[in-house]
Amino acid sequence: MILADLVLTSSYYLVLSAIMFAIGAVGLLVRRNPLVMFMCVELMLNAVNVTFVAFGADLNDVGGQISVFFVLVVAAVEVVVGLALVVAINRRLPDATADDVSLLRG
Amino acid sequence: MSEVITFLVAAAVILVGALGVVTAKNPVHSALFLIQTLLGVAVLFIVQDAHFLAAVQIVVYAGAIVILFLFVIMLLGVDRAEDLGVDSVAGQKPLAAIVGAALLAGALTFVLVATDGATGQGPAESPTGELVEQRLDNGLTDIERIGRVLFTDGLVSFQLTALLLTIAVLGAVVLTRSMRRSDMLDDLEPVGTELGSLAPAGANDEHETSGHAGEDEQ
Numbered sequence: 001m002i003l004a005d006l007v008l009t010s011s012y013y014l015v016l017s018a019i020m021f022a023i024g025a026v027g028l029l030v031r032r033n034p035l036v037m038f039m040c041v042e043l044m045l046n047a048v049n050v051t052f053v054a055f056g057a058d059l060n061d062v063g064g065q066i067s068v069f070f071v072l073v074v075a076a077v078e079v080v081v082g083l084a085l086v087v088a089i090n091r092r093l094p095d096a097t098a099d100d101v102s103l104l105r106g
Numbered sequence: 107m108s109e110v111i112t113f114l115v116a117a118a119v120i121l122v123g124a125l126g127v128v129t130a131k132n133p134v135h136s137a138l139f140l141i142q143t144l145l146g147v148a149v150l151f152i153v154q155d156a157h158f159l160a161a162v163q164i165v166v167y168a169g170a171i172v173i174l175f176l177f178v179i180m181l182l183g184v185d186r187a188e189d190l191g192v193d194s195v196a197g198q199k200p201l202a203a204i205v206g207a208a209l210l211a212g213a214l215t216f217v218l219v220a221t222d223g224a225t226g227q228g229p230a231e232s233p234t235g236e237l238v239e240q241r242l243d244n245g246l247t248d249i250e251r252i253g254r255v256l257f258t259d260g261l262v263s264f265q266l267t268a269l270l271l272t273i274a275v276l277g278a279v280v281l282t283r284s285m286r287r288s289d290m291l292d293d294l295e296p297v298g299t300e301l302g303s304l305a306p307a308g309a310n311d312e313h314e315t316s317g318h319a320g321e322d323e324q
Contacts, residue, residue, distance in 0.1 A: 008109045011217055013150065016117050018213035020124050020143075022206045027128035029202035035133050035179060039140050042171070043124055046147050049159075057154040062251040065156050066260055069252065072166055073267045077274040079171050083178045084281035090182045 013054035020047035032097040034086050038079065045075050112153055120146035137175045144168045158249045 024043030031037050049068045056064020089096050119142060126139030144167045151160035246254075256264055 006107070006110045008113055008153075011220075012113055012117075013154075014217040015214060016120065016150075018210055018217065019121060021213065022210035023121075023124040023128055025209055026202050026206035029205060030128065030199055033133055035175060036127070036136050039127050039136050039175065042140060042167075043127055043143065046144065046167075049163075050147060050150060053151055053154050053156050053159065057156070062248070062255050065159055065248065065252055066255055068156075068159050069162070069256070070263065070267065072162060073270065076166060076171060077270050079174060080274045080278050081281070083174060084278040087178060087182065088281045 010054040010058040013050055017047045017050040017054070020044075020050070032099060034082075034089075034096075034098050037098060038082050038086075041078070042075060045071055109153055112149065116146045116149040116153070119143075119149075133179050134176065137172055137179065140175070141168050141172050144172070156248055158252060 021044050024040045024047060027040035027043065028037050031040065049071055052064040052067045052071070054064075056062060056067075089101060093100055123139045123141075123143030123146060127136045127143065130136045130139055144163060148160040148163040148168075151157075151163060
Protein backbone atom coordinates (compact mmCIF):
# COMPACT_ATOMS: atom_id res chain seq x y z
CA MET A 1 0.00 0.00 0.00
CA ILE A 2 1.29 3.43 -0.94
CA LEU A 3 0.12 5.02 2.30
CA ALA A 4 2.44 2.83 4.34
CA ASP A 5 5.50 4.68 3.04
CA LEU A 6 4.20 8.13 3.86
CA VAL A 7 5.33 9.96 6.98
CA LEU A 8 3.18 12.81 8.19
CA THR A 9 5.32 15.96 8.10
CA SER A 10 4.38 19.56 8.73
CA SER A 11 4.38 20.18 4.97
CA TYR A 12 1.08 18.31 4.69
CA TYR A 13 -0.51 20.67 7.18
CA LEU A 14 0.94 23.74 5.49
CA VAL A 15 -0.39 22.72 2.07
CA LEU A 16 -3.85 22.05 3.53
CA SER A 17 -3.71 25.36 5.37
CA ALA A 18 -2.75 27.23 2.17
CA ILE A 19 -5.72 25.73 0.33
CA MET A 20 -8.08 26.59 3.20
CA PHE A 21 -6.80 30.17 3.30
CA ALA A 22 -7.22 30.60 -0.46
CA ILE A 23 -10.79 29.24 -0.35
CA GLY A 24 -11.62 31.64 2.48
CA ALA A 25 -10.09 34.60 0.65
CA VAL A 26 -11.99 33.86 -2.57
CA GLY A 27 -15.21 33.48 -0.57
CA LEU A 28 -14.62 36.81 1.15
CA LEU A 29 -14.21 38.48 -2.26
CA VAL A 30 -17.14 36.76 -3.97
CA ARG A 31 -19.93 36.68 -1.37
CA ARG A 32 -22.04 39.74 -0.59
CA ASN A 33 -23.91 38.58 2.51
CA PRO A 34 -21.94 40.08 5.44
CA LEU A 35 -22.61 37.03 7.61
CA VAL A 36 -21.12 34.65 5.05
CA MET A 37 -18.18 37.04 4.64
CA PHE A 38 -17.55 36.72 8.38
CA MET A 39 -17.64 32.94 8.07
CA CYS A 40 -15.01 33.16 5.33
CA VAL A 41 -12.84 35.24 7.67
CA GLU A 42 -13.23 32.49 10.29
CA LEU A 43 -12.11 30.01 7.64
CA MET A 44 -8.94 32.03 7.00
CA LEU A 45 -8.24 32.34 10.74
CA ASN A 46 -8.59 28.57 11.11
CA ALA A 47 -6.15 28.01 8.26
CA VAL A 48 -3.61 30.13 10.15
CA ASN A 49 -4.34 28.18 13.35
CA VAL A 50 -3.50 24.92 11.58
CA THR A 51 -0.20 26.48 10.50
CA PHE A 52 0.62 27.63 14.03
CA VAL A 53 0.02 24.20 15.55
CA ALA A 54 1.97 22.46 12.77
CA PHE A 55 5.00 24.70 13.30
CA GLY A 56 4.70 24.33 17.07
CA ALA A 57 4.68 20.53 16.78
CA ASP A 58 7.59 20.63 14.33
CA LEU A 59 9.78 22.75 16.63
CA ASN A 60 8.47 21.10 19.81
CA ASP A 61 7.60 24.58 21.06
CA VAL A 62 4.37 25.36 22.85
CA GLY A 63 4.43 28.94 21.50
CA GLY A 64 2.43 27.85 18.46
CA GLN A 65 -0.44 26.71 20.65
CA ILE A 66 -0.25 29.93 22.69
CA SER A 67 -0.64 31.89 19.45
CA VAL A 68 -3.69 29.82 18.52
CA PHE A 69 -5.16 30.60 21.93
CA PHE A 70 -4.86 34.33 21.30
CA VAL A 71 -6.19 33.99 17.75
CA LEU A 72 -9.24 32.25 19.21
CA VAL A 73 -9.86 35.12 21.63
CA VAL A 74 -9.47 37.75 18.92
CA ALA A 75 -11.72 35.76 16.58
CA ALA A 76 -14.43 35.65 19.25
CA VAL A 77 -14.12 39.40 19.82
CA GLU A 78 -14.22 40.06 16.09
CA VAL A 79 -17.38 37.98 15.69
CA VAL A 80 -19.11 39.70 18.61
CA VAL A 81 -18.41 43.22 17.33
CA GLY A 82 -18.99 42.27 13.70
CA LEU A 83 -22.35 40.65 14.35
CA ALA A 84 -23.37 43.62 16.49
CA LEU A 85 -22.55 45.86 13.51
CA VAL A 86 -24.57 43.62 11.19
CA VAL A 87 -27.55 43.77 13.55
CA ALA A 88 -27.27 47.56 13.86
CA ILE A 89 -27.02 48.02 10.07
CA ASN A 90 -29.92 45.66 9.42
CA ARG A 91 -32.15 47.72 11.70
CA ARG A 92 -31.70 50.76 9.48
CA LEU A 93 -31.30 49.02 6.13
CA PRO A 94 -33.21 45.72 6.05
CA ASP A 95 -31.83 43.26 3.49
CA ALA A 96 -28.55 45.17 3.31
CA THR A 97 -25.60 43.55 1.57
CA ALA A 98 -21.98 44.62 1.82
CA ASP A 99 -22.45 46.75 -1.32
CA ASP A 100 -25.19 48.86 0.27
CA VAL A 101 -22.96 50.15 3.05
CA SER A 102 -20.92 52.50 0.90
CA LEU A 103 -21.54 55.80 2.67
CA LEU A 104 -17.83 56.29 3.32
CA ARG A 105 -16.84 55.79 -0.30
CA GLY A 106 -14.71 58.71 -1.47
CA MET B 107 0.51 5.28 8.73
CA SER B 108 -2.68 5.60 10.73
CA GLU B 109 -1.74 9.26 11.22
CA VAL B 110 -1.60 9.75 7.46
CA ILE B 111 -5.01 8.18 6.98
CA THR B 112 -6.48 10.31 9.77
CA PHE B 113 -4.97 13.39 8.19
CA LEU B 114 -6.31 12.58 4.73
CA VAL B 115 -9.84 11.94 6.02
CA ALA B 116 -9.78 15.12 8.12
CA ALA B 117 -8.38 17.12 5.20
CA ALA B 118 -11.16 15.89 2.92
CA VAL B 119 -13.77 16.83 5.55
CA ILE B 120 -12.18 20.27 5.97
CA LEU B 121 -11.95 21.06 2.26
CA VAL B 122 -15.51 19.90 1.51
CA GLY B 123 -16.72 22.06 4.40
CA ALA B 124 -14.67 25.06 3.26
CA LEU B 125 -16.01 24.83 -0.29
CA GLY B 126 -19.50 24.44 1.16
CA VAL B 127 -19.17 27.64 3.20
CA VAL B 128 -18.27 29.58 0.06
CA THR B 129 -20.74 28.01 -2.37
CA ALA B 130 -23.85 27.39 -0.25
CA LYS B 131 -26.61 29.80 -1.25
CA ASN B 132 -28.34 29.71 2.14
CA PRO B 133 -26.41 31.31 5.05
CA VAL B 134 -27.66 28.60 7.41
CA HIS B 135 -26.07 25.95 5.21
CA SER B 136 -22.84 27.97 5.19
CA ALA B 137 -22.84 27.98 9.00
CA LEU B 138 -23.37 24.20 9.12
CA PHE B 139 -20.53 23.64 6.63
CA LEU B 140 -18.38 25.89 8.82
CA ILE B 141 -19.05 23.57 11.79
CA GLN B 142 -17.91 20.63 9.63
CA THR B 143 -14.66 22.44 8.82
CA LEU B 144 -14.05 23.38 12.46
CA LEU B 145 -14.54 19.78 13.61
CA GLY B 146 -12.04 18.63 10.97
CA VAL B 147 -9.51 21.16 12.24
CA ALA B 148 -10.10 19.87 15.79
CA VAL B 149 -9.22 16.37 14.57
CA LEU B 150 -5.98 17.74 13.09
CA PHE B 151 -5.18 19.35 16.46
CA ILE B 152 -5.63 15.98 18.18
CA VAL B 153 -3.31 14.31 15.64
CA GLN B 154 -0.66 16.90 16.57
CA ASP B 155 -1.08 16.29 20.32
CA ALA B 156 -2.77 19.67 20.91
CA HIS B 157 -5.62 18.16 22.93
CA PHE B 158 -6.48 21.31 24.85
CA LEU B 159 -6.81 23.35 21.67
CA ALA B 160 -8.98 20.66 20.10
CA ALA B 161 -11.40 20.87 23.03
CA VAL B 162 -11.36 24.68 22.94
CA GLN B 163 -11.89 24.60 19.18
CA ILE B 164 -15.05 22.54 19.57
CA VAL B 165 -16.41 24.34 22.62
CA VAL B 166 -15.64 27.93 21.62
CA TYR B 167 -15.77 27.83 17.82
CA ALA B 168 -18.37 25.21 17.00
CA GLY B 169 -20.27 25.62 20.24
CA ALA B 170 -20.31 29.38 20.71
CA ILE B 171 -19.21 31.34 17.64
CA VAL B 172 -21.15 29.40 15.00
CA ILE B 173 -24.20 29.29 17.24
CA LEU B 174 -23.90 33.07 17.51
CA PHE B 175 -23.86 33.20 13.71
CA LEU B 176 -26.97 31.04 13.50
CA PHE B 177 -28.64 33.12 16.19
CA VAL B 178 -28.07 36.35 14.25
CA ILE B 179 -29.19 34.71 10.98
CA MET B 180 -32.46 33.68 12.62
CA LEU B 181 -32.85 37.01 14.44
CA LEU B 182 -32.50 39.05 11.26
CA GLY B 183 -34.45 36.62 9.10
CA VAL B 184 -31.80 36.75 6.37
CA ASP B 185 -31.85 32.98 5.84
CA ARG B 186 -32.95 33.37 2.23
CA ALA B 187 -30.96 32.25 -0.76
CA GLU B 188 -28.45 34.68 -2.21
CA ASP B 189 -28.20 35.04 -5.97
CA LEU B 190 -24.60 34.05 -6.67
CA GLY B 191 -24.91 34.48 -10.42
CA VAL B 192 -24.72 38.28 -10.35
CA ASP B 193 -21.45 40.16 -10.04
CA SER B 194 -21.87 43.39 -8.08
CA VAL B 195 -18.59 44.64 -9.53
CA ALA B 196 -17.80 43.89 -13.16
CA GLY B 197 -15.45 40.91 -13.40
CA GLN B 198 -15.61 40.25 -9.65
CA LYS B 199 -15.48 36.46 -9.84
CA PRO B 200 -12.58 36.17 -12.32
CA LEU B 201 -10.60 38.71 -10.30
CA ALA B 202 -11.34 36.84 -7.06
CA ALA B 203 -10.24 33.59 -8.68
CA ILE B 204 -6.98 35.22 -9.82
CA VAL B 205 -6.32 36.61 -6.33
CA GLY B 206 -7.06 33.22 -4.77
CA ALA B 207 -4.81 31.39 -7.22
CA ALA B 208 -2.00 33.89 -6.57
CA LEU B 209 -2.35 33.47 -2.79
CA LEU B 210 -2.34 29.69 -3.14
CA ALA B 211 0.65 29.69 -5.48
CA GLY B 212 2.62 32.02 -3.21
CA ALA B 213 1.95 29.95 -0.10
CA LEU B 214 2.62 26.62 -1.81
CA THR B 215 5.90 27.91 -3.24
CA PHE B 216 7.29 28.51 0.22
CA VAL B 217 6.18 25.09 1.45
CA LEU B 218 7.26 22.99 -1.51
CA VAL B 219 10.53 24.77 -2.31
CA ALA B 220 11.84 24.52 1.27
CA THR B 221 14.63 21.95 1.41
CA ASP B 222 15.28 21.72 5.17
CA GLY B 223 11.67 21.07 6.05
CA ALA B 224 9.09 23.73 6.57
CA THR B 225 10.78 25.20 9.64
CA GLY B 226 14.38 24.85 8.51
CA GLN B 227 15.02 22.38 11.33
CA GLY B 228 16.85 19.66 9.48
CA PRO B 229 15.30 17.21 7.03
CA ALA B 230 11.54 17.05 6.95
CA GLU B 231 11.70 13.25 7.13
CA SER B 232 13.07 13.26 10.67
CA PRO B 233 11.32 10.41 12.49
CA THR B 234 8.23 11.71 14.24
CA GLY B 235 8.65 9.11 16.96
CA GLU B 236 11.63 11.07 18.27
CA LEU B 237 9.55 14.20 18.80
CA VAL B 238 6.95 12.23 20.71
CA GLU B 239 9.68 10.85 22.97
CA GLN B 240 10.89 14.36 23.73
CA ARG B 241 7.41 15.51 24.63
CA LEU B 242 6.88 12.62 26.99
CA ASP B 243 10.26 13.29 28.61
CA ASN B 244 9.06 16.71 29.65
CA GLY B 245 6.54 14.94 31.82
CA LEU B 246 4.02 17.67 31.17
CA THR B 247 0.77 17.51 29.27
CA ASP B 248 0.04 20.16 26.69
CA ILE B 249 -2.37 21.90 29.07
CA GLU B 250 0.37 22.26 31.69
CA ARG B 251 2.87 23.55 29.15
CA ILE B 252 0.38 26.09 27.78
CA GLY B 253 -0.53 27.18 31.29
CA ARG B 254 3.09 27.65 32.35
CA VAL B 255 3.95 29.82 29.35
CA LEU B 256 0.64 31.69 29.37
CA PHE B 257 0.93 32.75 33.01
CA THR B 258 4.63 33.64 32.92
CA ASP B 259 5.88 34.89 29.54
CA GLY B 260 2.44 35.68 28.21
CA LEU B 261 0.97 37.19 31.35
CA VAL B 262 0.59 40.74 30.03
CA SER B 263 -0.89 39.52 26.76
CA PHE B 264 -3.27 37.29 28.68
CA GLN B 265 -4.51 40.19 30.79
CA LEU B 266 -4.84 42.36 27.69
CA THR B 267 -7.18 39.76 26.20
CA ALA B 268 -9.38 40.23 29.27
CA LEU B 269 -9.48 43.97 28.52
CA LEU B 270 -10.21 43.19 24.86
CA LEU B 271 -13.13 40.93 25.77
CA THR B 272 -14.56 43.59 28.10
CA ILE B 273 -14.34 46.19 25.34
CA ALA B 274 -16.04 43.79 22.93
CA VAL B 275 -18.93 43.19 25.34
CA LEU B 276 -19.37 46.94 25.85
CA GLY B 277 -19.18 47.54 22.11
CA ALA B 278 -21.79 44.89 21.37
CA VAL B 279 -24.15 46.38 23.97
CA VAL B 280 -23.68 49.92 22.66
CA LEU B 281 -24.11 48.90 19.01
CA THR B 282 -27.20 46.75 19.44
CA ARG B 283 -29.08 48.73 22.07
CA SER B 284 -32.66 49.30 21.03
CA MET B 285 -32.94 52.64 19.29
CA ARG B 286 -35.72 55.04 20.13
CA ARG B 287 -38.05 56.20 17.42
CA SER B 288 -36.61 59.74 17.54
CA ASP B 289 -33.15 58.38 16.68
CA MET B 290 -34.50 56.61 13.61
CA LEU B 291 -36.34 59.72 12.42
CA ASP B 292 -33.15 61.76 12.66
CA ASP B 293 -31.99 60.12 9.46
CA LEU B 294 -34.68 61.95 7.56
CA GLU B 295 -33.81 65.40 8.88
CA PRO B 296 -31.22 67.79 7.42
CA VAL B 297 -27.65 67.33 8.60
CA GLY B 298 -27.45 70.65 10.50
CA THR B 299 -30.28 69.92 12.93
CA GLU B 300 -29.14 66.30 13.33
CA LEU B 301 -25.82 67.33 14.84
CA GLY B 302 -27.39 69.75 17.29
CA SER B 303 -30.12 67.44 18.54
CA LEU B 304 -28.10 64.23 18.69
CA ALA B 305 -25.03 65.26 20.65
CA PRO B 306 -26.50 65.53 24.17
CA ALA B 307 -28.80 62.53 23.71
CA GLY B 308 -25.95 60.34 22.49
CA ALA B 309 -23.79 61.31 25.46
CA ASN B 310 -26.53 60.31 27.89
CA ASP B 311 -26.95 56.96 26.17
CA GLU B 312 -23.28 56.17 26.58
CA HIS B 313 -23.49 56.63 30.33
CA GLU B 314 -26.61 54.51 30.61
CA THR B 315 -25.26 51.57 28.64
CA SER B 316 -21.88 51.46 30.34
CA GLY B 317 -23.62 51.59 33.71
CA HIS B 318 -25.81 48.61 32.83
CA ALA B 319 -22.89 46.61 31.48
CA GLY B 320 -20.96 47.23 34.68
CA GLU B 321 -23.82 45.88 36.75
CA ASP B 322 -24.05 42.77 34.62
CA GLU B 323 -20.42 41.93 35.15
CA GLN B 324 -20.67 42.17 38.89
